[in-house]
Amino acid sequence: MSILAIAGGVGGAKLAAGLAAVLPAGELTIAVNTGDDFEHMGLTICPDIDSVTYALAGMNNREKGWGVAGETWAFMDMAGKLGGETWFALGDRDLATHVLRTQALRGGQSLSAVVARMTAALGIGQRLVPMSDDPVRTIVSTDEGDLAFQDYFVRRQCAPVFRAIRFDGAERAQMAAGFAAALGDPGLEAIVFCPSNPILSIAPILSVPGVRDALMRRRVPAVALSPFIAGQAIKGPAAKIMGELGLGTTPGAVADQYAGLIDGLMVDRADAGALDGVLVCATDTLMRDPADQARLAREVLGFARKLAD
Numbered sequence: 001m002s003i004l005a006i007a008g009g010v011g012g013a014k015l016a017a018g019l020a021a022v023l024p025a026g027e028l029t030i031a032v033n034t035g036d037d038f039e040h041m042g043l044t045i046c047p048d049i050d051s052v053t054y055a056l057a058g059m060n061n062r063e064k065g066w067g068v069a070g071e072t073w074a075f076m077d078m079a080g081k082l083g084g085e086t087w088f089a090l091g092d093r094d095l096a097t098h099v100l101r102t103q104a105l106r107g108g109q110s111l112s113a114v115v116a117r118m119t120a121a122l123g124i125g126q127r128l129v130p131m132s133d134d135p136v137r138t139i140v141s142t143d144e145g146d147l148a149f150q151d152y153f154v155r156r157q158c159a160p161v162f163r164a165i166r167f168d169g170a171e172r173a174q175m176a177a178g179f180a181a182a183l184g185d186p187g188l189e190a191i192v193f194c195p196s197n198p199i200l201s202i203a204p205i206l207s208v209p210g211v212r213d214a215l216m217r218r219r220v221p222a223v224a225l226s227p228f229i230a231g232q233a234i235k236g237p238a239a240k241i242m243g244e245l246g247l248g249t250t251p252g253a254v255a256d257q258y259a260g261l262i263d264g265l266m267v268d269r270a271d272a273g274a275l276d277g278v279l280v281c282a283t284d285t286l287m288r289d290p291a292d293q294a295r296l297a298r299e300v301l302g303f304a305r306k307l308a309d
């Protein structure tokens with residue numbers, strides 16, 4: 001039996017780590033957003049893949065939600081002294097990931113191959129796959145014009161008003177083989193949308209040709225975990241963006257983002273209440289530590305299995 005999780009970075013990584021901890025090794029595939037990826041200081045940075053990787057390896061920085069725990073910043077300090085860019089912080093340990101990945105990609109390896117090798121090296125027993133091996137780049141249209149994703153998210157701290165989003169390269173991108181294999185796995189038991197930002201993190205995955213169709217045609221239950229508690233995002237700009245788009249942050253607004261793609265929505269107890277078209281399950285959705293992540297992962301899987309009955 002197998003489970004497919006669909007995840008962005010910070011919020012997604014926590015549930016992904018919980019699922020990885022409670023499922024037997026090899027039974028979980030996590031398909032991860034690469035729309036946030038970019039070239040910076042000559043390196044290919046894949047923030048969501050790295051956030052999920054570090055979380056599954058138990059080496060993530062829990063306060064920041066990205067990067068490595070116990071990080072040092074000598075490289076950034078020196079780069080700043082030399083007049084280099086410092087708005088996007090690359091820690092010394094994290095830097096090794098970007099350098100080795102860039103070297104492998106330039107040597108002709110696919111992103112999938114690089115991710116498989118690095119996750120294995122860090123002792124991760126579940127499959128982590130990029131949504132695609134082809135470049136897809138998220139562009140945010142704002143009141144100040146179009147911004148590349150990290151310019152909007154990190155450099156401008158999401159301050160410009162969000163108007164629209166597009167995923168450059170998506171129309172030419174192919175689903176990564178490992179993602180397609182998980183979607184087509186006859187032993188697939190359930191699909192889980194992690195509590196990532198539906199607009200910034202999940203929409204790019206759905207923009208890859210074939211992904212939405214395959215999810216619509218699923219024969220197994222699909223559940224999403226809402227990233228909101230009482231209208232507020234646990235971390236990040238999801239509430240601001242959903243507000244600026246006039247969508248709101250209610251469970252209904254989340255369910256609308258996944259219309260036709262989910263059978264159940266897990267929400268916090270603060271948001272309990274029935275919805276049309278999807279079954280709702282209310283629980284404590286805040287993940288403070290690995291124990292919460294594992295508990296919530298078990299509850300999400302239990303909910304999905306109940307939907308299959």
Ligand SMILES: O=c1nc2n(C[C@H](O)[C@H](O)[C@H](O)CO)c3cc(O)ccc3cc-2c(=O)[nH]1
Pocket residue numbers: 008009010036045046047048050051066067087088089090091094150153154201
């Ligand atoms: O807010 C920040 N996020 C940083 N992130 C996080 C990242 O840009 C976003 O959280 C995601 O793209 C959104 O999911 C990094 C991620 C990496 O993998 C490597 C370096 C960074 C650096 C920053 C940073 O300086 N500031």
